[in-house]
Amino acid sequence: MTAGGRDSLRRLMRRQSTVAFLLTVPLIVVMAALVAYPAGSAVYLSMLDRGMTRFIGLGHFVLLFSHERFWTLLYQTALFAVTAVAIKALVGFAAAHFLHLIPARGQRKWRGILLVPWVIPPAMSTLAWRELFDPSFSAFNWILVHAGIAPIPWLADADWARFAVILATVWVGAPFFMIMYLASLKSVPDELYEAASIDGATWWQRTRYVTFPMTRNVIAIVMLFSLIGSFSGFTIVNVLTNGGPLGATQVLSTAAFLVGLGSGNLPLGAALSLCMVPVLAVAAILILRTVARRAREA
Numbered sequence: 130m131t132a133g134g135r136d137s138l139r140r141l142m143r144r145q146s147t148v149a150f151l152l153t154v155p156l157i158v159v160m161a162a163l164v165a166y167p168a169g170s171a172v173y174l175s176m177l178d179r180g181m182t183r184f185i186g187l188g189h190f191v192l193l194f195s196h197e198r199f200w201t202l203l204y205q206t207a208l209f210a211v212t213a214v215a216i217k218a219l220v221g222f223a224a225a226h227f228l229h230l231i232p233a234r235g236q237r238k239w240r241g242i243l244l245v246p247w248v249i250p251p252a253m254s255t256l257a258w259r260e261l262f263d264p265s266f267s268a269f270n271w272i273l274v275h276a277g278i279a280p281i282p283w284l285a286d287a288d289w290a291r292f293a294v295i296l297a298t299v300w301v302g303a304p305f306f307m308i309m310y311l312a313s314l315k316s317v318p319d320e321l322y323e324a325a326s327i328d329g330a331t332w333w334q335r336t337r338y339v340t341f342p343m344t345r346n347v348i349a350i351v352m353l354f355s356l357i358g359s360f361s362g363f364t365i366v367n368v369l370t371n372g373g374p375l376g377a378t379q380v381l382s383t384a385a386f387l388v389g390l391g392s393g394n395l396p397l398g399a400a401l402s403l404c405m406v407p408v409l410a411v412a413a414i415l416i417l418r419t420v421a422r423r424a425r426e427a
Contacts, residue, residue, distance in 0.1 A: 175400035179393075189400035203404070206380040209291070209366075210359040213298040214352055220299060221306025222348075226336075228307070229314045240308070247304035255368040258297045259284075262369075287377035290370050294378050297365050302358070306351055313347040314340070346420050353416045357409055381405050 178185050193199045224243055228236055246254060261268050262283035270280035283289050317340065325335045341348075363382040366372065372379035372387070381401060389398020 171399045171403060174396050175403055177396045179396060181396060189397050190404075192397075193400060193404065199401075199404075201376075202379060202381050202384050203408075205291075205378065206360060206382075206405075207408070209294060209298065209362070209378075209380060210356055213295050213302065213359050214355045216295070216299045217303045217306050217355060218348065218352055220303040221351075222310050224303065224307040225310035225314055228311050240311075243307060244304045246300050247302070247308075251301050251364045252368055254301055255297055255365050258293070258300070259369050262293050284370055285374055287374060290374055290378050294366055294369055297369055298359060298362065301365065302355055306355065309347060309351045310344065313344040317343045349416050349420050353413055356412055360409055361405055 174181070175189055176184055176186055178188075228239055228243070231239060260266070264282065264285060267280070267283060269283065273280055281289055283293050321339045321343070322335055325339055330338070361382050362380070363386065366378055366380055366383050367386070370378045372383050381404060385398045385402040387398075388401055389395045392398075
């Protein structure tokens with residue numbers, strides 16, 4: 130190597146961006162092994178026939194797109210994900226504001242209490258919700274009966290079963306929104322609120338013109354992560370309703386499990402699970418573009 134080449138290499142190695150990239154190379158390799166390989170295997174598997182002996186291309190996807198049940202599953206998955214994320218965002222934002230207004234000494238206790246639903250494994254908390262919705266020993270129905278109200282068939286009626294799934298999902302995920310929003314609120318300078326108060330701004334005006342603009346990027350990113358998790362969620366539906374009644378709460382992930390492992394059709398199950406990727410990719414692109422545009426404007 131010539132002297133000029135060595136000098137160029139030395140200057141390149143002195144750049145912080147180069148050093149940062151080299152330090153992340155091991156992580157990139159691990160992520161590629163843990164994510165890229167399974168994803169590629171799923172794509173290849175979805176293009177095989179049921180016996181996994183013959184390549185059929187996009188045959189499974191054509192079959193799914195022509196089946197009305199697939200579009201029902203897609204609708205139910207989107208309904209659960211969007212509704213749950215919206216409610217989690219509202220509940221988390223309200224809880225974060227509640228904690229933010231508490232003196233610093235008392236926040237630690239309340240943070241620990243409100244984070245309990247997120248810390249408990251979802252399968253365990255969902256089992257508790259299942260007992261609360263039990264048709265024979267439901268605690269909710271016991272309260273309703275003693276209040277003179279007819280009991281509700283929580284998991285036997287399609288609409289109530291959807292409500293139960295969304296409620297359990299919000300219970301598990303809202304604390305994550307709360308802690309992320311609380312961290313974002315801590316970064317908002319108090320001088321902005323003081324200036325707004327001096328100008329006579331109400332609580333809603335301070336929230337709208339100070340809090341939202343300063344935290345909207347965090348809100349968007351957290352909603353994106355939660356949307357991905359809710360859209361591909363499996364545990365809550367599988368434990369709480371197992372897709373019932375009559376498939377009213379079935380989503381793409383549980384349907385893919387039943388088709389792939391329950392019915393032994395792994396290629397069709399893989400194709401069904403891959404149908405979530407385009408929807409989530411579009412949502413991610415739209416949200417990240419909005420965040421990038423706001424960052425440039427700022």
